[in-house]
Structures are given as C-alpha cells and as structure tokens.
Amino acid sequence: MEDFNPNFVNLTPENLASEHLCCIIRSKKLHPGVEAKRQWLSDRLKEGHVFRKLDAKAAVFIEYAPLETAWVPITGDNYYYLYCLWATGSYKGKGYGKALLQYCVADAKAKGKSGICMLGAKKQKAWLTDQSFAKKFGFEVVDTTPNGYELLALTFDGTTPRFAPNAKAETIENNELTVYYDMQCPYILQTIEMLKQYCEVNSVPLSLVPVDTLQKAKELPCVFNNWAVFYKRKFETVNLLLDPNNLKRILKK
Template identity: 55%
Template structure:
C-alpha cells in the first residue's frame, strides 16, 4: 500500500476534491451542496479522510450525537461511509482508513464506533463481512436485515432510534427522504422529479435539513430513504433507470 491520506478541512475544502463524485460533471452541483453542508459540520468533529490520489478511497464519520442518522448513543463515532473503489481495492486502504478512525476514537476517549450495515449486502451500506473482520458486532436489528454494528471499547451500545423501527409512513405516493450529505442527491432528485412529472407519478420529497429531522426518521436512513405505498423500499439512491425498475413502470 502506497500513498498518504489527507483530511478535508475548512482551509482546503475549496481546493480538494470529494472523491465519491470525482470527475463526474453531472454531480458538480451536488458537490457544491455537499461542501457547504460539510463546512457547517467540520467544527462539530465531522471527518472526511481520503487518499491523496484521483480515486474513490475515503472514510467519512462524525460524533454520533451530531450524526444525521436515526441512531442514538453516548460518546460514539458514527461512520457514514467507507468506500474503496476500482483499482484501489484489495490493497489495504479500507483497513488503513478504518484503523485511522479507530485510533481517532481512542484519542478522543470515545466509547466506540458504529455504522449501519445489513445481513445481505445492499447498495450504499458497508459490507458486514469486512466490519466483522475488524471487530464490529451487531448491536441492533430492524426487519431482521438492517443492522447497527458497533465496535465498543467499554461495553456500552448504541441503538436505532425508536422512530426508525416504524419503517412505514402514511403517504401512499412515492416518498423520498434525502439529505445533503451525499453529493449524488441533487442529480438523483432531478432525474426522479422529471420522470415522475412526465409519467404523472405522484411524488413527495422530504429534504432532511436539520439534525433533529434526521434523528427522527421513520425508517433506516444514512442520507436517503425511499417509501412506496407507505412501505419502506430501501436506502439505495435512485436515478431514472433504478426508479423504473423499482416501481415496475
């Protein structure tokens, strides 16, 4: 494994790329929104750490109390995303990024680290097998599939917020809860809105623009959640093609 890691800070955020959307012009607007959101989070202890290369190799985490997810607990770090893609896979970068996060948690005197995963691999959620190998254990489960995994240093455990266990809403139309943490959301919302308008599909959008809203989500939420006919469909970000496949239209 070669290369060095850097952290995105208020001093370098305008110059550095956010590698999850690197080199993709259709996500440029989303990157701008993401950077503005991050500027407001960095002083809260939010961390975006990546390899200093032109690639998708990064980890993003925050103090759980300030993490925009329906998970609660005391003195934990929450990992939003850990991603190693393309030719960088299999070279130890994921383990190195996780080790850095663990070291940071110890340095801060945290009780542990947690992350949302699933028993069966799902898009946009970290792989349970990898997490288990580095010591994470399942501490809470919703629908016998979505799992909150934690690496506890002192025996304490975080948990899903009670509202997240509903996994149902009253609205019957296609309903999407989305946050500004992911740079893909702007283009996804544009494609979905255009398709629904063109095909007269009722659509209800909820922009999660506060920590309080994120903590009280009615289902699993990492930065995106989809409901249809009142039922939870998943956390996969959707473009037009994924939407058509999901709805069968």
C-alpha cells in the same frame, strides 16, 4: 511486497474549497452535487465530522462523525458513526480501506470514544459500507429493524448504541413515492433530477422531503444514511442508485 505508505488528507475549513470530494471528481467544471456536499460539510466539520481521503484523484475515503451530531436516527453515548468507507476501482483490495478504518479506530480511542457504529443489513445493500469487511475488525450486530437492516458496532467499553424507536416504524402517512434526503452525498442532486423526470413522464406522484436539520434526521421513521425511499406508506430502501428499473420494481408493489 512493496512498502505501503499512502498519503491521506483530512478535509478542514482551510482546504475544503480546494480539495476534491472523491465520489464525483471534477477538476474544472463545478458539479452541483459536489458543491452542495461541500456546503454541507462546511457546517459539519466544526461538529467533529471527519472526511479523510487519499491524496489522489480516486474514490478512496472514510467519513464519520460523533454519533450525537450524526444525521442518523441512532442513539448512543460517546460513539462515532461511520457514514462511508470506500476504496473503488484499481484501489480496491490494496489495503487502503484497512488503513482508513484503522485511522478511525485509532482516532476514536485517542478521543476516549466508547466505540464506532455503522449501518448494515442481513444481506449487503448497495450504497452501504461493506459489513463483512467491518466484521473482520470486530464490528458486531447490536440492533436490527423489522425489514432486515442492522446496526453494527465495534465497542471499546461494552456499551452499545441502538436504533431510535422511530427508526423502526418504517411507515408514513403518505401513499406517494416519498424520498427523504440530505445533501451529504454528491449523487443526491442528480438522482433527484432523474426521479423528477421519470415521475413527470410517467405521471407518478412524487414527494421530496429535505432533511435539513439534525433534529429531522434523528426523528426519521426509518434507517437513514443520507437517503430513504417510501412507497404506499412503507419504507423501501436506502439505495441511492434508483435507476428506472429499480423504480419500476418499487412502483409495481
């Protein structure tokens, strides 16, 4: 077996403008979603947010932040929140994900954190980190929501985080197709444009709610990783891949 010593790069205020952001890689033409995420990150890095990626044109990265400043309706003391961990395409299954998660664990311990937590589900959901992979590292379910989402945690001191009570509400007053979103993911802008076009063509009322402050994120009435969809007052999904077929399934309810 050949030596495994990948070269990773952490984004910093100094290199943020020049480094690609993994999910949507453009070498020349700027992508609006990437630039929106770059701006979002510029404000988050000073809060201890970590974006670590393989030094290659590949979607191989981990993204996490102190739970206190993570844009999710989860409460807990002295934890890291793991937003994303991806190793895709030809890089999958070759140890990159393991190396990235090991880095996060070591970082958390070095900073005296109580543990690391992440969003999961009873059945693996698209656009969420592979929870079976995380469980191999010792992550365990510490809280659940009525519709099957789970909070997984790797605890170092026996303490555990929890979903905020409001995250378990899973209802809103608006009957329209309603989407809460922030600018963390580069795919969000293009998904919003697709939604607007679909709803306009099909005469579907649409309400878009930007989550543009930490307080708004902490007070959301559902689980959230950067995106959440409601229809007829009920929470539906955090799946960002809302193609027309997925939309039709939701709108038939």
